[in-house]
Amino acid sequence: MTRDGQGPRSDSPDLRRTQELFWDLIADPQGVRTGLAKLRASGEMDSVDLSFMIRGDDRLAPEDRLDIYASMYFYRLRDSLAEDFPKVAAVIGGAAFHNLITDYLLAHPSRHWSLRHLGASFAGFLANHDLSRSRPFLADLARLEWARIEMFDASDADVLTREEAAVAGPELHLALIPAATILSIQWNVAPIWRHLEHETSPDDGGGSNSAAVTGDTHEEFAAPAAVERPEEKKTPILVWRKGFAVYHRTLQPIESPCLEVVLRDGVVLPDLCEILMGGEKEPDAQAAMQTVAGLLGRWLEDGLVVKPGFVSS
Amino acid sequence: MTPATKPLDIGQGVGLRREHFARVLAESTSVDWFEVISENFMVDGGRPLDILMRVRRDYPVVMHGVSLSIGSTDPLDTDYLERLRQLAERVEPSWVSDHLCWTGVGGHNAHDLLPMPYSEEALEHVISRVTRVQEKLGRRIALENPSSYLTFAASSLSESDFLAEVAKRADCGILLDVNNVYVSSVNHRFDPVAYLDAIPRDRVWQFHLAGHSDHGAYLLDTHDHPVADPVWNLYRHAVGRFGAVSTLVEWDAKIPEWDVLEAESLRARELRDEIVAAQPQIQTEGAS
Numbered sequence: 001m002t003r004d005g006q007g008p009r010s011d012s013p014d015l016r017r018t019q020e021l022f023w024d025l026i027a028d029p030q031g032v033r034t035g036l037a038k039l040r041a042s043g044e045m046d047s048v049d050l051s052f053m054i055r056g057d058d059r060l061a062p063e064d065r066l067d068i069y070a071s072m073y074f075y076r077l078r079d080s081l082a083e084d085f086p087k088v089a090a091v092i093g094g095a096a097f098h099n100l101i102t103d104y105l106l107a108h109p110s111r112h113w114s115l116r117h118l119g120a121s122f123a124g125f126l127a128n129h130d131l132s133r134s135r136p137f138l139a140d141l142a143r144l145e146w147a148r149i150e151m152f153d154a155s156d157a158d159v160l161t162r163e164e165a166a167v168a169g170p171e172l173h174l175a176l177i178p179a180a181t182i183l184s185i186q187w188n189v190a191p192i193w194r195h196l197e198h199e200t201s202p203d204d205g206g207g208s209n210s211a212a213v214t215g216d217t218h219e220e221f222a223a224p225a226a227v228e229r230p231e232e233k234k235t236p237i238l239v240w241r242k243g244f245a246v247y248h249r250t251l252q253p254i255e256s257p258c259l260e261v262v263l264r265d266g267v268v269l270p271d272l273c274e275i276l277m278g279g280e281k282e283p284d285a286q287a288a289m290q291t292v293a294g295l296l297g298r299w300l301e302d303g304l305v306v307k308p309g310f311v312s313s
Numbered sequence: 314m315t316p317a318t319k320p321l322d323i324g325q326g327v328g329l330r331r332e333h334f335a336r337v338l339a340e341s342t343s344v345d346w347f348e349v350i351s352e353n354f355m356v357d358g359g360r361p362l363d364i365l366m367r368v369r370r371d372y373p374v375v376m377h378g379v380s381l382s383i384g385s386t387d388p389l390d391t392d393y394l395e396r397l398r399q400l401a402e403r404v405e406p407s408w409v410s411d412h413l414c415w416t417g418v419g420g421h422n423a424h425d426l427l428p429m430p431y432s433e434e435a436l437e438h439v440i441s442r443v444t445r446v447q448e449k450l451g452r453r454i455a456l457e458n459p460s461s462y463l464t465f466a467a468s469s470l471s472e473s474d475f476l477a478e479v480a481k482r483a484d485c486g487i488l489l490d491v492n493n494v495y496v497s498s499v500n501h502r503f504d505p506v507a508y509l510d511a512i513p514r515d516r517v518w519q520f521h522l523a524g525h526s527d528h529g530a531y532l533l534d535t536h537d538h539p540v541a542d543p544v545w546n547l548y549r550h551a552v553g554r555f556g557a558v559s560t561l562v563e564w565d566a567k568i569p570e571w572d573v574l575e576a577e578s579l580r581a582r583e584l585r586d587e588i589v590a591a592q593p594q595i596q597t598e599g600a601s
Contacts, residue, residue, distance in 0.1 A: 008432065012467035015434050016386040019418040019427075026423065055464045057502075059530040065463035068531065073423050080424075110422040113380040113393040114352050118424075156358035179358070244360035 011052050018053060021045070026070040027109060029102045032063045077105055077118060084119040085145045087196045088138060092131060094221030100131060116153070119146055137187035137230050144193055147183050147239040148246045154179035158307040162300050168308070174296075175266035177306045179241035182251070182260055188235045190250055192227050236260075242303040255295055262299075269296070317453040317484045320408055320518050323373050325582040326561040327574055334364050336571040344578050346373040346407065348561050352380050354404075355396040365404065373407045375519070375561070376400065377488075380422070381411035383442050383456065384429045387418055394449045401450065407559075408518060410455040410488045413439070413476055430465035431475040443483035455486030455518045460496040460525075460534035472497065473511035480516040487512060489558075490521035491551050492544045496532040505547050509554055517555045522548060522581055523563040537566035539577055545584065552588040560585060 013021065021039075028035030032050075039045045054062035078101040082089050089097040108121045123146055126132060127139035155178040165172055236251040238259065251259060258272050272295070273288040282288040299305050324345030329337065337347075347368055354365050368374065380393060401409055414426040429435050447453055458476055470478070480487050489512060498505035522545075524538025540548075540562065552558070562578045 008469040009466035012430070012432075012465065015430065015432070015438060016418075018430060018465065018467065019386055019415060022427065023418050023421060023423065027421070051466065053466055055466055062463070064530075068462040068533075069423075069425065069427065072425055076424055110417075110424060111420050113382075113390055113416075113422060114355065115424050116352075116356070153356035153359035153361070156363075241359065244363065 006055065009052060013053060021053065022066070022069075025050075025066055026073045027105070028070070029074070029106060032066045032070050036063065074102070074105070077101070077110065077115075080115045081119055081122065084149055085122060085142055087145055087193055088126070088142050090196050090222070090225040091135065091138065091141065091192070091227055093224035094219075096131065096224070098221065100126070100129065103129065116149075119149070122146065135229075136232075137189050137192070140185035140187045141189040141192060143183055143185060144189055144237065144239070144248065147181055147237075148248065151179045151181065151239050151241045151246050154241065159303045160300065160305040160307045162297075164307065165296065165300055165305070170269045173266060173268055173308050174262050174272075174299075175306050175308075176259075176263045176304055177240070180263065180304055181239050182256070182263060183237045183239060185235050185237060186232065188231045188233050188250070190235070190237060190248070192230055193248075195227060196225060238304075240302065240304055247302070254291060255298075258292070258295055259299075314447060314451070314453070317486055317516075319486070319515055320559070322557045323375075323407055323559045325578050325585075326373075326375065326559065327578050328377075328561065328563050328565065329365070329368060329374075330565070330568055331361070332568045333571050333574070338364065338367060342571075343575055344372075346375065346559070348375045348377050348563075349404075351376040351378040351397060351400060351409070355393075355400050369404055374404055375559075376404060376406040376409045377457075378409070378411040379424075379426065380416055381446065382416040382422075383411060383413065383446065384415035384427075384435065384439055385418055386415075386438070387420065389442060389445060389449075391449075394446065398450050401452065408455055408486065409450065409452060410457055410486075410519065412459050413456045413472075413479070414459045426459045428459065428461040428463060428465070429475075431468040431470040431472055432465070433469060434467075436470065436475060436478060439479050440483045443479060443485050447483070447485065453485055455488040456480070457488035457490050457521065458493050458497075460490075460493040460500075460532075462500055462531055462533075464501055471503070471508075471511065473508040477511060477513055477516070480513065485516075486518035487516045488519045488521060489517050489551065489555070490523070491548045492521065492523040492525055492540065492563075493534060495541075495544045495547050496525050496534050500531045506550055509547070509551055512555075514555055517558055520548065520551060520555075520558050520560040521563055522560060522577075523565075535566060536563050540581075545580075548581070549584065549588055552585050553592060557585060557589050 024039065025032045025035040036050065050062035050066060054065055056062040056065065078098060081101055082097065092100065104122060104125050107125060110118050123139050123142035126142050132138050157177040159177060236256040237248050238251050239248040258275055261267055261275060269292055272292045273285060276282040276288040276291055277285065282291055326346040326348055327344050329347040329349050349365060354362055356362060378397065412426045414429060416425060416427060417423050456479065458472060476487060494505045494508050498508065522540045523536045524540055526533045526535040526538065560581050562574065562581060564574055
């Protein structure tokens with residue numbers, strides 16, 4: 001007998017079945033009662049209410065009590081994704097984002113212990129969503145936002161300095177730090193990102209992952225932000241972390257193939273000269289060497305090159 | 314593994330949140346220790362991890378998790394446990410805690426602290442899993458009582474009796490969240506003082522204090538307000554029963570300026586010192 005004087009019901013499901021039913025009902029975007037009706041219609045359960053599993057009282061029926069958890073489930077995950085994709089949310093507005101996340105969570109419920117990974121499939125999902133018909137650049141904007149998150153907490157590395165590079169000479173082995181990646185996107189969303197940046201606060205990832213939510217579901221949705229449709233142009237974008245700040249920049253045509261091979265394989269400087277000459281981007285070895293020296297200077301300034309021999313802990 | 318012993322009182326702490334990173338690193342504070350959400354730092358690199366290690370140089374740190382899912386009927390997540398173990402090895406926390414709850418089933422994760430039925434079946438299940446987790450981590454853990462908004466028809470035990478039995482048989486500690494006791498006592502109409510009195514004295518390693526929201530038909534554990542007066546009153550009773558136990562003020566949403574949080578923490582310290590000074594015998598009492 002519990003302290004409230006109520007004994008256990010003998011027809012209650014076992015722990016496994018209780019948890020499965022609980023999950024099915026809180027994950028239904030139309031609420032617990034609708035979820036219950038669906039389970040009855042499909043023959044998965046025959047009870048008309050949840051009193052066999054959850055106790056109600058004069059204040060709240062069992063279904064109302066479970067609905068508290070259903071609301072917290074959705075709003076917590078929606079708010080987490082809004083923090084991860086503030087620019088996508090701004091472009092489509094709060095109401096459309098709310099509905100988008102409803103669709104996304106049905107297709108991609110969280111399967112990882114950390115909320116950090118919830119948005120991993122978001123850009124791909126968005127690419128095939130109806131919203132992308134009128135705004136086909138949305139998925140690329142999401143890719144950029146996700147890449148910035150990925151770089152934010154990627155592994156640390158010791159970065160090569162200009163002085164160390166000078167000492168090493170032409171046989172210096174070039175490899176990029178773990179917190180660097182190159183996106184190849186179809187729409188040049190960098191200007192939209194920049195335009196929206198002053199309206200959304202950057203996420204530095206150290207916030208609460210706690211069990212608490214405000215429970216404030218009576219919200220006013222933000223209107224869509226006014227943005228110009230970006231140029232449809234295949235654009236390579238470098239995303240990386242320097243120190244603890246995440247940056248991105250559009251790569252120039254001459255830089256992109258070089259950096260891609262550095263990222264993929266690691267190279268020595270003469271390899272880069274051959275790439276430039278082979279692609280007929282530079283006419284001769286001297287011009288190629290000058291270009292490579294310029295690129296290397298920029299990469300060192302950006303903190304992109306890992307110190308040779310560095311082993312991540 | 315050696316039997317669980319009640320850790321030393323490390324004083325008054327607050328949760329380490331990004332809004333206060335700069336303040337905490339720039340100047341000294343009046344708090345004695347920080348609690349971190351373990352999962353926020355179970356990452357490969359970057360700023361949060363760096364800040365955690367810098368804070369750790371100056372303060373004791375407690376690792377408080379939200380994803381252990383000790384009550385789930387899914388298998389224990391070995392990847393999660395390994396990452397948790399690695400972080401604990403690096404941080405050397407005063408202790409590691411999580412919640413008496415489940416967070417998902419069927420491979421899904423709700424990222425919420427979902428309630429357990431307090432049945433004999435669930436009791437055996439949780440005890441078995443706590444034992445395995447402690448073996449994997451190579452340390453004892455403390456489990457926190459969650460706030461809850463429903464109770465199960467299958468329950469045959471009260472939450473306090475369930476928690477006490479888990480602590481005793483799995484040989485783990487209890488993180489007693491005084492606000493959660495109060496919130497659940499209103500939501501389920503039980504006596505919060507009787508709840509505290511059912512918890513064994515020697516198992517309580519830490520207290521939590523936090524704010525909640527009144528939604529009319531129920532209270533919601535929102536951590537977005539100052540600690541409410543009834544919770545302060547219950548804290549008085551808790552200190553009277555359990556003595557000088559490490560206490561943490563949680564504030565996770567609508568996070569205030571550092572000074573406001575620090576003042577709330579100081580209030581807990583003053584209250585605790587006042588009660589302990591008036592009842593010096595409670596510091597030396599043994600197991601109930």
